[in-house]
Amino acid sequence: MKILIIGSGGREHAMAWKVAQSPRLTKLYIAPGNPGTAQCGENVALNVHDHAAVIRFCREKQINLVIVGPEAPLADGIADALTGAGIRCFGPSQAAAQIESSKAFAKNFMARHQVPTARFATFRRLSDALAYLGQVEYPLVIKASGLAAGKGVILPETKAEAESVLREMLEGGAFGAAGSEVVIEERLTGVEVSLMAFTDGKTVAPMLAAQDHKRIFDDDQGPNTGGMGAYAPAPILTAELMDEAFESVLKPAVSGLWLEGNPFVGVLYAGLMLTPDGLRVLEFNCRFGDPETQAVLPLLATDLVEIAKACVDGKLVETEIRWKAGAAVSVVLSAKGYPEKTQTGQLISIGVLPESAVCFHAGTKANADGRLVTSGGRVLGVTAWAQTLPMAVESAYAAVGQIQFDGMQYRKDIARQALFTDLKADGCAKRKSGFESGWLRKAEKRI
Numbered sequence: 001m002k003i004l005i006i007g008s009g010g011r012e013h014a015m016a017w018k019v020a021q022s023p024r025l026t027k028l029y030i031a032p033g034n035p036g037t038a039q040c041g042e043n044v045a046l047n048v049h050d051h052a053a054v055i056r057f058c059r060e061k062q063i064n065l066v067i068v069g070p071e072a073p074l075a076d077g078i079a080d081a082l083t084g085a086g087i088r089c090f091g092p093s094q095a096a097a098q099i100e101s102s103k104a105f106a107k108n109f110m111a112r113h114q115v116p117t118a119r120f121a122t123f124r125r126l127s128d129a130l131a132y133l134g135q136v137e138y139p140l141v142i143k144a145s146g147l148a149a150g151k152g153v154i155l156p157e158t159k160a161e162a163e164s165v166l167r168e169m170l171e172g173g174a175f176g177a178a179g180s181e182v183v184i185e186e187r188l189t190g191v192e193v194s195l196m197a198f199t200d201g202k203t204v205a206p207m208l209a210a211q212d213h214k215r216i217f218d219d220d221q222g223p224n225t226g227g228m229g230a231y232a233p234a235p236i237l238t239a240e241l242m243d244e245a246f247e248s249v250l251k252p253a254v255s256g257l258w259l260e261g262n263p264f265v266g267v268l269y270a271g272l273m274l275t276p277d278g279l280r281v282l283e284f285n286c287r288f289g290d291p292e293t294q295a296v297l298p299l300l301a302t303d304l305v306e307i308a309k310a311c312v313d314g315k316l317v318e319t320e321i322r323w324k325a326g327a328a329v330s331v332v333l334s335a336k337g338y339p340e341k342t343q344t345g346q347l348i349s350i351g352v353l354p355e356s357a358v359c360f361h362a363g364t365k366a367n368a369d370g371r372l373v374t375s376g377g378r379v380l381g382v383t384a385w386a387q388t389l390p391m392a393v394e395s396a397y398a399a400v401g402q403i404q405f406d407g408m409q410y411r412k413d414i415a416r417q418a419l420f421t422d423l424k425a426d427g428c429a430k431r432k433s434g435f436e437s438g439w440l441r442k443a444e445k446r447i
């Protein structure tokens, strides 16, 4: 199969790395890719927002499958354009992608399908939003409804702050169109965990749960980032909680989208919070998470191409998805000044990595002399996998020791929170196989 992956970050390098291992692959292109993906296939300088150009490229190269990494092209309707042109696309339609691209849609959708989530209301008019602030008693979170590159969520400390945030979003143009509608929701407390799942729109197969580390410094200190590291499986999502997430979140979400006429094909990502009152969905994403994917894909034993193809062909129910025992840890090496004032252009040196480790590229590029330099905030995702989580941690940090660039910063505590927990990875792995979706047959009858 000839495959095109769309995107250019650490997630896409992890996807390309996994796809490159597929016995089905004959040729891999990545658009636009990065120096890491260039080791897995051929990077192509396509403007992925120009759907006609992407379609032309796919026809010319006889691409059999397009796999979309980031949310923006999906929200743009790239899957619809490709599918309309008869090109298979692993990634949801624009309508299904609303589960991420509109937080207002996602919250109302969850309410329609009884998916557990924080109490909320959505607003387009400032006066209504301000009036609502006066009515609620509990602490709040304010979210720009549209895509805001992870910056559109504010946890105001006071009512005055909440008011000014609402003013900025609804009248001040903060976040542009993404902030023209807001979600105000109840602030929850608890541990966060990411649960991604493959789905063909009818069947859903969960992946291993993962945990991200959002703050720049150890012990969750300092400002938020795009994610400083991840590990999988996350033992906090016990077998019971996995069952609960599967039954109360993944199944109703996938069947709900199907029943509403927007079947979701691709990776559905549920951002969960384990609150004292039970599991709640903070958000859905319509694609692989980053950096979680960098820790999850190395543990996937099944061919990713086979899974993606099964999803696109509506045959996920026939595909057995297997996971390796053990754990994986991904440590993000970020650039000097990240996240506030990222400095780029520093020379990167990568030594010999331990076995079962890989260095995924995110913010790197080749300079004029062809040498590898930093070109973004999150530079590399250093991932290692092993039989146990402590071994994976040790190996990941040994790999980090092989890498240098000026101003390199990284967290020393990735996965520490899970180190002393019994992993029970085997139990998780068994649960996460493809399954027969009896619930769907019922749903199909209802349509």
Ligand SMILES: Nc1ncnc2c1ncn2[C@@H]1O[C@H](COP(=O)(O)OP(=O)(O)O)[C@@H](O)[C@H]1O
Residues within 6 Å of the ligand: 118, 141, 143, 149, 150, 151, 152, 153, 185, 186, 187, 188, 189, 192, 271, 282, 283
């Ligand atoms: N209802 C909530 N209660 C407490 N914290 C929240 C809530 N919603 C979001 N958060 C925090 O804000 C972060 C970002 O919110 P999320 O909905 O995931 O948006 P995005 O990833 O698009 O920025 C979450 O990871 C979580 O830490």
Ligand SMILES: [Mg+2]
Residues within 6 Å of the ligand: 271, 283
């Ligand atoms: Mg999030």
